[in-house]
Amino acid sequence: MHSDAFDRYHHHDSALHRLDPRIKVVVAIAFIISNALLPDGAWMAFGLAWLFVLLASALSDLGLGYTFRRSFIVLPFALVAVTVLFSIPGKPVSQFHFMMWDFTVTDAGLLRFVSIVIRSWISVQIAILLVAVTRFPDLIHAFEHLRVPAILTTIIAFLYRYLFVLSDEVIRLLRARQSRSAAAAGQRSGGGVLWRARVSGNMAGQLFLRSYERSDRIYNAMLARGYAGQLLTLNPHELHGRDWAYAVAAFLFILAMQFVGRF
Amino acid sequence: MPITHATEKFNYPECDGDVLQVRGLHFSYPDGHIALRGISLNLCSGDKVALVGPNGAGKSTLMLHLNGILEGRGEIDLGGLRLSRDNLPMIRSMVGLVFQNPDDQLFSPTVFEDVAFGPLHMGLSESEVRVRVDSALEAVRMISYKDRLSHHLSVGEKKRIAIATVLSMNPSILVLDEPSAGLDPRAMLVSPHDTRLAQELFPRTIVMDDGNIVADGLTMEILKDEELLTAHGLEKP
Numbered sequence: 001m002h003s004d005a006f007d008r009y010h011h012h013d014s015a016l017h018r019l020d021p022r023i024k025v026v027v028a029i030a031f032i033i034s035n036a037l038l039p040d041g042a043w044m045a046f047g048l049a050w051l052f053v054l055l056a057s058a059l060s061d062l063g064l065g066y067t068f069r070r071s072f073i074v075l076p077f078a079l080v081a082v083t084v085l086f087s088i089p090g091k092p093v094s095q096f097h098f099m100m101w102d103f104t105v106t107d108a109g110l111l112r113f114v115s116i117v118i119r120s121w122i123s124v125q126i127a128i129l130l131v132a133v134t135r136f137p138d139l140i141h142a143f144e145h146l147r148v149p150a151i152l153t154t155i156i157a158f159l160y161r162y163l164f165v166l167s168d169e170v171i172r173l174l175r176a177r178q179s180r181s182a183a184a185a186g187q188r189s190g191g192g193v194l195w196r197a198r199v200s201g202n203m204a205g206q207l208f209l210r211s212y213e214r215s216d217r218i219y220n221a222m223l224a225r226g227y228a229g230q231l232l233t234l235n236p237h238e239l240h241g242r243d244w245a246y247a248v249a250a251f252l253f254i255l256a257m258q259f260v261g262r263f
Numbered sequence: 264m265p266i267t268h269a270t271e272k273f274n275y276p277e278c279d280g281d282v283l284q285v286r287g288l289h290f291s292y293p294d295g296h297i298a299l300r301g302i303s304l305n306l307c308s309g310d311k312v313a314l315v316g317p318n319g320a321g322k323s324t325l326m327l328h329l330n331g332i333l334e335g336r337g338e339i340d341l342g343g344l345r346l347s348r349d350n351l352p353m354i355r356s357m358v359g360l361v362f363q364n365p366d367d368q369l370f371s372p373t374v375f376e377d378v379a380f381g382p383l384h385m386g387l388s389e390s391e392v393r394v395r396v397d398s399a400l401e402a403v404r405m406i407s408y409k410d411r412l413s414h415h416l417s418v419g420e421k422k423r424i425a426i427a428t429v430l431s432m433n434p435s436i437l438v439l440d441e442p443s444a445g446l447d448p449r450a451m452l453v454s455p456h457d458t459r460l461a462q463e464l465f466p467r468t469i470v471m472d473d474g475n476i477v478a479d480g481l482t483m484e485i486l487k488d489e490e491l492l493t494a495h496g497l498e499k500p
Binding site: 135136137140157158160161162164165214217218220221222223224225226227228232233234 | 330356360362367370372373375383384385389392412413428429
């Protein structure tokens with residue numbers, strides 16, 4: 001009984017999988033920042049950015065459509081930007097009436113909205129690719145090397161390790177409930193909404209208690225192996241010439257993108 | 264009044280306790296529950312001891328005392344070293360404590376990191392840590408799992424790796440909540456799930472009940488004593 005619902009890593013042996021995780025993280029973050037800095041309506045630069053995503057996908061052996069198919073989850077979040085459609089002054093493009101308000105869509109607002117959606121959509125694709133080609137522990141190592149505070153990386157590492165254990169625990173609790181949610185012949189199973197809510201509440205409480213006790217046992221296991229407040233890890237990563245070559249190429253590409261977008 | 268049992272004498276070669284000596288260990292939990300009522304025992308190198316007794320007898324509590332996770336009243340000597348707060352790091356590298364649930368024992372994302380955790384925290388050099396990780400995984404025949412993620416393993420695989428995580432610290436005594444055959448001839452204190460396992464694997468058995476040691480001696484003699492077994496809720500194998 002394993003739940004792998006959170007693992008987005010896809011095992012392959014591609015150039016991108018083998019690339020040092022630090023390089024991957026730095027390039028992905030630089031790419032996202034560069035996207036955010038591109039001016040509105042820099043269509044050529046947006047095209048180049050998408051080309052960057054396609055090239056990276058090609059290097060990853062996951063198929064060109066891999067990130068595209070998974071990128072739609074971000075669309076609801078991009079809708080947060082919908083207010084810029086009406087709030088930026090410019091030439092009216094269309095008007096409509098909703099309840100008691102009049103809305104005017106301006107050309108400047110439309111341009112900004114489309115640019116925001118494209119930027120976030122391309123940025124999310126590179127993030128999706130990053131977690132698909134980098135094992136989670138390697139990501140954490142990369143963050144440690146990039147001087148992210150140890151307390152944060154430790155919390156994330158534990159969260160990752162025990163999320164699976166916890167979700168297995170939830171599955172066990174649900175199964176235990178299901179197997180006792182019986183009904184006598186001709187009777188409706190279960191009580192009223194309130195009763196059901198109380199059962200669910202008890203289950204949540206159970207889960208909390210079990211997790212709390214587990215954290216105690218884990219801490220004991222850490223103490224037993226010499227933990228004294230400082231988490232130590234060995235890092236197996238080494239930067240090779242190949243890694244630097246990819247990094248330089250990626251940064252040149254990002255610079256070119258900025259250049260095309262601004263001039 | 265708690266019933267006090269005199270430790271019954273079973274024929275077992277005298278042991279001076281060169282690995283472990285426990286003298287008059289008392290412990291009660293913060294809620295007032297008394298878990299240990301004066302435990303005394305010796306363990307010598309090469310001893311393989313089954314610690315048996317009904318649920319709540321104090322077996323786990325005793326085990327948690329051996330490397331100072333719980334602090335009770337009494338004396339504990341490991342390899343001639345008196346357990347105290349100052350030498351806890353030393354003591355913890357001498358006692359390999361394997362917890363019952365491997366999910367509690369394996370808290371790192373990868374198998375390698377988990378097995379390296381103990382040696383790293385002992386302050387060993389990187390090359391020494393790598394050698395120890397390899398030989399510990401070799402000992403439990405899991406060397407090919409080095410780069411695997413812990414949460415993708417089966418329970419049996421996790422249990423083997425849990426043992427490797429303490430073997431890599433090179434402890435002088437192994438304390439396990441579950442037995443595993445084929446390990447080094449170092450001292451072992453194990454609480455097996457049933458008495459049949461004790462009979463097959465451990466020449467010496469200690470019976471605990473209600474915070475006391477009620478019998479200590481040759482496994483084959485203790486497991487023959489039906490009266491003793493019934494009195495402490497144990498099954499004859």
